Amino acid sequence: MIRRNLRPHLMATSLVAGVLMSTAAMAQDWPSQPLHVFVGFPAGSSPDTIARLVADPLADALGQPVVVENKPGAGGVIGVQQMLAKGADGYNFGININGPMTTAPRLIKDLGYDPATDIAPIGLIATSPLVLAVSSEFEAATADEFIAAARDEPEAISYGSVGAGSGAHLTAELFSDAADVQLFHIPFQSYAEVTTSILGGEIDSGFMAPSAALPHVQAGTMKMLGITSLEPFAQVPDVPVLAGHAGLPDDFRAELWNALFAPAGTDPAIITRLHTELDTILNTPEVQEKMLAMGWQVQPGTPSDLADRITQDTAMWGGVIDAIDQGN
16 A cells, blocks of 8 residues: 655645635725725826726625726826736726727837736726717718818828827728728827817818817717718717718727726626726716716726727737837
8 A cells, every 4th residue: 555645735725725714804994994096197187087987886786995096108108017016915906098008018118018818807897989080161971971072182181190109090090991981180189289270171080089079060060071980979960970981890989988907806796896897887877978978988897808808909909009110
C-alpha cells in the first residue's frame, strides 16, 4: 500500500476554502463605506450629469453615499487614471465616455493603462448618435444629395470639428470612407464655434449631438440630413438614419456612449451587484426621460455586452485612425 502525506493537500484545500469564504464575506458586507465614482469631465458636462442621475438612486439602493469625483482632462483620460490609482478595493469606479476606452490608447502616448487588461466593465449606461448638420441654406436636402454633391467635387464641401481625434472628426472620416467621398476638415476650439460657422456659412457641415442641432432646426436655420445610429433616435424621430443611404453600409453606426466600469481585479460579486442595481435604475421611466431630454438614449447591457462594445469600437476607430495617418 502506498501511503501519501495528505496534510499538504488538506492545507491547500483549506486555504482555497478560506479565501473563497473571505471573498464571499467581503461581498456580503459590501458596501460598508461611501463609493467614489470618477468622472473625467467637469461639473455640468453630460458625463457628470449622467453620473449624478445614476449616483443618487444607486446610493439609495446600496445604503451608502455615492460621491461623484470630477477629474477633468485629456478627454476623460484623467478620470480613468485617477480611478485606477485608487485600486480595486470595491469602492472606486468610473463613469466616462467611450474615448478613454477605445481611441485614447491609439492617440495618447504613455497612456498608463490598457482597457483590455486594466478595466472591468460593469455596464453601458446610454448612447448618443450624431447628426449630419448643415445650414438651412445648404443646397442638399437629404443625405443622398449631400453625398452626391461631395462625390461631384472632392474636398469642396467642408466640415468642422473640435480638433483631430475628436468624436466629430473621427465620425466624419468614418462617414467619408464609407460613402467614398472626400470632405475638407476645419478644426475649431469648441462646438459652439462649429455651430456658429455652419449657421454663418463659413463651413458647410458638421457632425454634432442632436440636442445641439435641434434648437437651430426648430428656429429654421439648420437642417439635420441624417443620424449615425442604426435606428431612429427618439429625440429627433423624423431624422433618417444614414445607414443604407447612397452606398453607406446597412450597419453604419457611430455613437458616443457613457458606461460604468471598475478597476480590473474588483470582486466579481461587487461587479454583479452594481450591474443589477444599474440595470434597475436605467429601466425606470424617470431616468429614461431625463436622459432623453439631455440627448441620450438609455442602453442597459451586461458587463460582457460592454466588453464587446469596447472591442468592436476600438477596432472600428482604430481603422479610421490608421486611414487618417496614412493620408497624412
